[in-house]
Amino acid sequence: xxxxxxxxxxxxxxxxxxxxxxxxxxxxxxxxxxxxxxxxxxxxxxxxxxxxxxxxxxxxxxxxxxxxxxxxxxxxxxxxxxxxxxxxxxxxxxxxxxxxxxxxxxxxxxxxxxxxxxxxxxxxxxxxxxxxxxxxxxxxxxxxxxxxxxxxxxxxxxxxxxxxxxxxxxxxxxxxxxxxx
Numbered sequence: 001x002x003x004x005x006x007x008x009x010x011x012x013x014x015x016x017x018x019x020x021x022x023x024x025x026x027x028x029x030x031x032x033x034x035x036x037x038x039x040x041x042x043x044x045x046x047x048x049x050x051x052x053x054x055x056x057x058x059x060x061x062x063x064x065x066x067x068x069x070x071x072x073x074x075x076x077x078x079x080x081x082x083x084x085x086x087x088x089x090x091x092x093x094x095x096x097x098x099x100x101x102x103x104x105x106x107x108x109x110x111x112x113x114x115x116x117x118x119x120x121x122x123x124x125x126x127x128x129x130x131x132x133x134x135x136x137x138x139x140x141x142x143x144x145x146x147x148x149x150x151x152x153x154x155x156x157x158x159x160x161x162x163x164x165x166x167x168x169x170x171x172x173x174x175x176x177x178x179x180x181x
Contacts, residue, residue, distance in 0.1 A: 001047060004054040007090055011061055018061055018069035025143045029053045032149065033137040036177040044130055052098040053134045057143070059083030059099060068143045075118040077103060094130075101126040102135040104162055105169035115162070125169065129176070136173040 012019040030053035037044045059082030062072035074082060083099030106125030113121045126132040139159070140149040150158075152174060159170050 002051045002055075002092060002095065004051050007055060007087075008058060011058060011086065016069070021068055021143055021146075022057055022060065023054075024146055025141055026054045026057060028141045028146075028149070029056065029134065029137045032140055033133050036133060036137060040177045042129055042133075042176055044133060048094065049130050049133055052095050052130060053137065055083070055087060055092075055095050056098050056102050056134055056138060057083065058086055060143070077117055077119055080124065081119070097128075098126075098131050098134050100124050101131050102138055104135075105139070105159060105166045105173065106135060108165060111163065111165055126173075132173050132176060136170075136177055139170070 008019070008023065012022060030050050033049050033053050034046065037046060037049060057079060059079040060068065060070050060076075062082045063070050063074045063076045063079050064072055065076045070076075080100050080103045084096040087093075087096035087099055101124050103124065107117070107119070107123075108125060109121040109123050111117075112119050112124075126135045139155045141147075142150075156167070156170065159166050
């Protein structure tokens with residue numbers, strides 16, 4: 001079992017606004033991921049999903065996102081790659097891939113280029129069922145304000161802005177997990 005609390009506390013001061021926001025959001029994502037795993041017919045590594053959900057946003061502290069108490073220098077979209085670096089250095093390559101691949105419904109190199117996103121133009125699309133589950137569950141919760149889960153319809157509408165590829169991946173995840181908040 002991975003000690004995700006130890007890892008989070010390595011980068012965040014326990015009790016700080018950023019720590020509280022990160023851990024609250026991550027717990028919401030983890031709980032929804034467990035609920036979706038229970039309600040779907042898809043077999044998942046439950047321990048890994050919980051750990052990965054708790055760590056998927058660990059890289060936000062290095063981004064420039066003052067609205068969520070992050071005062072770093074990197075663009076917010078880089079938090080997945082930052083998390084990948086941190087967790088790779090922690091010896092957690094599977095968890096690191098969840099960080100890299102959880103943004104939106106995943107991103108392709110073509111989408112990164114077409115949308116001129118501040119990311120390297122490489123595919124960062126969730127591949128494993130566990131990666132997809134954390135990615136999907138993450139879309140139902142905001143970090144900028146703690147609130148009840150968004151509906152699937154709200155998530156779908158929000159993701160429609162990012163193109164057909166994003167919507168197809170979101171819809172495939174929705175079909176796979178077969179439940180919605």
